Amino acid sequence: MLELKNVHTFYGHIHALKGISLTVEEGEIVTLIGSNGAGKTTTLRTISGLLAPREGEIWFEGQRIDGVSAHKITEMGIAHCPEGRKIFGRLTVRENLELGAFLRKDKDGIKQDFERVLDLFPRLRERLKQPGGTLSGGEQQMLAIGRALMSRPRILLLDEPSMGLAPILVQQIFDIIEEINAQGTTVLLVEQNARLALSIASRGYVLETGRIRLAGPAAELMDSEEVKAAYLGG
Amino acid sequence: MRNVRLGIRDGLVFGAVFLFVVLVGLYGAFAANSLLGVRVPNMIFALFGIWVGAYVMRSVRRQGSQLTDGVVAALVAGVTMTLLLALFTFWASRVNLRDIFANMTPEVVALLTFDRGVPTGLVFQVVGGALLAVAGALGNVAWDRIRLPEGATETGNRLASFLLVLYVIVGGFTALLFALGQWGPALRDIAEGALGFALPNDLYRILRIGAVVLIVGYLGGIALTLAAPAQAVRLKERLTTTRRLFGLAFILLALFFPLSLGSYWNQVLTTIGIFVMMGLGLNVVVGFAGLLDLGYVAFFAIGAYTYAFLNSPKYGLDLSFWVSLPIAMAVAALAGIILGVPVLRMRGDYLAIVTLGFGEIIRLIMNNQVELTGGAQGILQIQPPEILGLVINTPLRFYYLIFIGAVLVAFVTARLNNSRIGRAWIAMREDEDVAQAMGINTVNYKLLAFATGAAFAGLAGLIFAARQRNIFPADFGLLVSIEALSLIIIGGMGSIPGVIAGAVALKGLPELLRALQEYRLLIYGALLVVMMLVRPEGLLPSRRRAREIHEAMEEIEIDESELQSTA
Numbered sequence: 001m002l003e004l005k006n007v008h009t010f011y012g013h014i015h016a017l018k019g020i021s022l023t024v025e026e027g028e029i030v031t032l033i034g035s036n037g038a039g040k041t042t043t044l045r046t047i048s049g050l051l052a053p054r055e056g057e058i059w060f061e062g063q064r065i066d067g068v069s070a071h072k073i074t075e076m077g078i079a080h081c082p083e084g085r086k087i088f089g090r091l092t093v094r095e096n097l098e099l100g101a102f103l104r105k106d107k108d109g110i111k112q113d114f115e116r117v118l119d120l121f122p123r124l125r126e127r128l129k130q131p132g133g134t135l136s137g138g139e140q141q142m143l144a145i146g147r148a149l150m151s152r153p154r155i156l157l158l159d160e161p162s163m164g165l166a167p168i169l170v171q172q173i174f175d176i177i178e179e180i181n182a183q184g185t186t187v188l189l190v191e192q193n194a195r196l197a198l199s200i201a202s203r204g205y206v207l208e209t210g211r212i213r214l215a216g217p218a219a220e221l222m223d224s225e226e227v228k229a230a231y232l233g234g
Numbered sequence: 235m236r237n238v239r240l241g242i243r244d245g246l247v248f249g250a251v252f253l254f255v256v257l258v259g260l261y262g263a264f265a266a267n268s269l270l271g272v273r274v275p276n277m278i279f280a281l282f283g284i285w286v287g288a289y290v291m292r293s294v295r296r297q298g299s300q301l302t303d304g305v306v307a308a309l310v311a312g313v314t315m316t317l318l319l320a321l322f323t324f325w326a327s328r329v330n331l332r333d334i335f336a337n338m339t340p341e342v343v344a345l346l347t348f349d350r351g352v353p354t355g356l357v358f359q360v361v362g363g364a365l366l367a368v369a370g371a372l373g374n375v376a377w378d379r380i381r382l383p384e385g386a387t388e389t390g391n392r393l394a395s396f397l398l399v400l401y402v403i404v405g406g407f408t409a410l411l412f413a414l415g416q417w418g419p420a421l422r423d424i425a426e427g428a429l430g431f432a433l434p435n436d437l438y439r440i441l442r443i444g445a446v447v448l449i450v451g452y453l454g455g456i457a458l459t460l461a462a463p464a465q466a467v468r469l470k471e472r473l474t475t476t477r478r479l480f481g482l483a484f485i486l487l488a489l490f491f492p493l494s495l496g497s498y499w500n501q502v503l504t505t506i507g508i509f510v511m512m513g514l515g516l517n518v519v520v521g522f523a524g525l526l527d528l529g530y531v532a533f534f535a536i537g538a539y540t541y542a543f544l545n546s547p548k549y550g551l552d553l554s555f556w557v558s559l560p561i562a563m564a565v566a567a568l569a570g571i572i573l574g575v576p577v578l579r580m581r582g583d584y585l586a587i588v589t590l591g592f593g594e595i596i597r598l599i600m601n602n603q604v605e606l607t608g609g610a611q612g613i614l615q616i617q618p619p620e621i622l623g624l625v626i627n628t629p630l631r632f633y634y635l636i637f638i639g640a641v642l643v644a645f646v647t648a649r650l651n652n653s654r655i656g657r658a659w660i661a662m663r664e665d666e667d668v669a670q671a672m673g674i675n676t677v678n679y680k681l682l683a684f685a686t687g688a689a690f691a692g693l694a695g696l697i698f699a700a701r702q703r704n705i706f707p708a709d710f711g712l713l714v715s716i717e718a719l720s721l722i723i724i725g726g727m728g729s730i731p732g733v734i735a736g737a738v739a740l741k742g743l744p745e746l747l748r749a750l751q752e753y754r755l756l757i758y759g760a761l762l763v764v765m766m767l768v769r770p771e772g773l774l775p776s777r778r779r780a781r782e783i784h785e786a787m788e789e790i791e792i793d794e795s796e797l798q799s800t801a
Contacts, residue, residue, distance in 0.1 A: 102661070
């Protein structure tokens with residue numbers, strides 16, 4: 001469904017991605033793990049068109065999408081839920097969700113998805129009229145994911161959904177990610193919390209300084225000595 | 235007892251300030267001036283009286299005391315203040331103080347005693363001060379009652395309904411008086427000017443009665459809605475009604491009030507109207523889309539010069555106002571896009587600097603391309619617009635033209651704000667990256683914002699050129715951009731009523747203050763500073779903007795308290 005072939009991305013002169021190749025198949029949860037600065041976020045930003053790769057190809061459902069502008073990529077069905085819960089803090093929860101469906105014109109479908117998101121995150125329902133910035137960290141993350149779902153994406157790119165959240169909330173969010181996947185959305189998940197990410201993913205890639213270090217089924221990675229030592233705390 | 239002491243203290247302070255104003259000569263300086271028919275010194279007196287009362291009432295209420303205590307304290311303060319003044323006036327009337335206080339002339343004493351001589355005038359002072367202070371105190375209470383907080387009590391609701399009904403009646407009456415007294419002749423002038431022959435008197439009578447019935451019916455309907463039992467109408471709905479009501483009263487006033495004004499004030503109103511149009515356009519760029527544009531005058535100039543090129547006999551095209559209108563707006567919009575393309579990737583300060591430069595470039599081109607634009611000598615003999623043979627050449631007629639234009643611009647921007655486009659702009663203003671991730675084509679929407687804003691400025695420029703008849707590069711200086719931006723900030727960023735309020739405050743206030751002579755700009759500047767301190771979100775902010783500002787302020791306060799607790 002999504003394929004990266006030898007992608008190189010630069011920030012000015014800094015060579016951030018040094019030849020990333022990966023694939024995501026329909027219906028999967030695939031996770032990218034790695035430490036700070038490994039290039040996880042850069043990979044997502046490159047896929048979603050916020051950064052353009054200097055070399056390599058990105059294919060999505062038979063179309064080449066590298067170099068295509070971000071809003072067109074969203075239109076194709078790739079939703080990016082950015083790192084750090086970048087919600088619109090001054091807009092209400094409802095307005096945030098409505099913006100998520102910006103590209104869609106099917107009013108009934110939007111309404112349906114709106115209800116679906118509120119069913120997934122009942123706490124947002126109580127806070128529809130509240131400005132996003134006044135939500136708690138966990139609620140903001142829920143809102144960010146909900147907003148991404150409002151575009152009814154074929155694939156959801158999630159960037160560090162556990163960041164800065166209490167462990168109980170993290171578990172909740174991950175349960176919901178599994179549910180979203182079960183409802184038919186493919187997920188590419190970037191995480192620092194490797195154990196949790198591998199526990200819900202079918203396959204995983206380990207990134208290190210812009211390169212893919214390891215790849216394989218999540219269970220195998222979980223058992224790999226290397227991964228254990230570096231990312232799972234022994 | 236404590237409140238009485240507070241009243242005496244504040245009364246002495248205000249009395250001392252008042253005396254200071256008298257002694258430095260501010261009081262006497264305006265002896266010959268009147269503002270809206272009241273002598274300026276008497277207004278100062280009234281201002282101090284009301285102010286001291288309101289101030290004392292506020293302090294008393296902050297301490298949690300009863301309203302009656304507040305009224306008593308305000309009364310005491312008013313009496314104390316005026317007693318101080320009366321004693322001084324008495325002294326000055328008996329002894330020649332001019333060696334020490336050069337400004338204590340017999341004329342000033344006469345002013346202070348309201349021309350009634352010493353014993354009577356002094357009584358007037360004290361009684362007047364006491365009454366004004368009580369009025370100020372009650373005004374302070376009423377003000378808080380009118381601006382109902384969310385969880386207002388039922389009594390508060392009822393009081394608010396009552397005040398609103400009162401307001402409707404007074405407002406309606408005023409509108410009617412204008413309609414009856416002023417409307418007739420002017421309407422006749424407009425209609426017969428266009429038709430070229432006289433109409434029967436009965437027609438006007440019927441029209442006038444029809445208008446009265448219409449206004450009364452409409453206002454009465456609103457009044458009835460408001461007078462419905464307080465619990466039956468939800469507070470929120472009532473607030474919406476209040477807003478509509480203010481809007482309606484404003485429109486009625488805007489329609490009829492100018493008829494009773496002379497051409498000087500109508501000229502001022504046309505200037506305000508032109509700035510309303512510009513402000514609404516700039517509001518799209520700055521308020522909705524969040525793109526700080528300091529060179530906005532460029533589009534105003536382009537609109538004006540386009541009309542001049544198309545219309546002035548100098549160029550021989552002689553296109554009419556109405557043909558030039560779409561062309562000028564299109565040219566300005568195109569200029570907006572031309573400016574927009576190179577600044578697409580810029581944000582904040584950088585964008586401001588580049589747009590600032592753009593504004594200057596346009597002005598310099600107008601100034602230096604002498605063969606094309608006439609240089610500093612400008613372009614002369616631009617024709618005024620014509621509607622069905624009626625030439626728009628008086629300030630009043632221009633006022634109505636501009637009024638219609640401003641209403642259209644306001645309508646379009648309001649619709650844009652509530653549309654998909656408006657939502658895209660807001661998202662872009664909040665966070666460009668995320669906006670892109672939502673699928674918003676930020677390039678297009680940015681250019682659209684620039685083009686829309688520019689087109690409205692072009693329209694304002696076109697009307698400006700038609701009004702001035704002659705235009706010069708000096709009319710399009712940086713100051714115009716700054717004023718357009720200031721009026722948005724003063725009125726409330728992103729809010730359409732705010733733009734109107736801002737334009738009235740910024741362009742109307744200096745004219746109102748003209749009676750203050752050389753102190754005019756001083757007072758004007760002070761008022762603007764006070765305004766931004768007291769109401770940083772602007773006069774009539776959009777709800778969202780008010781929320782943002784108050785959140786920001788709360789954060790600052792929290793930070794400060796944290797600092798204090800850690801220190």
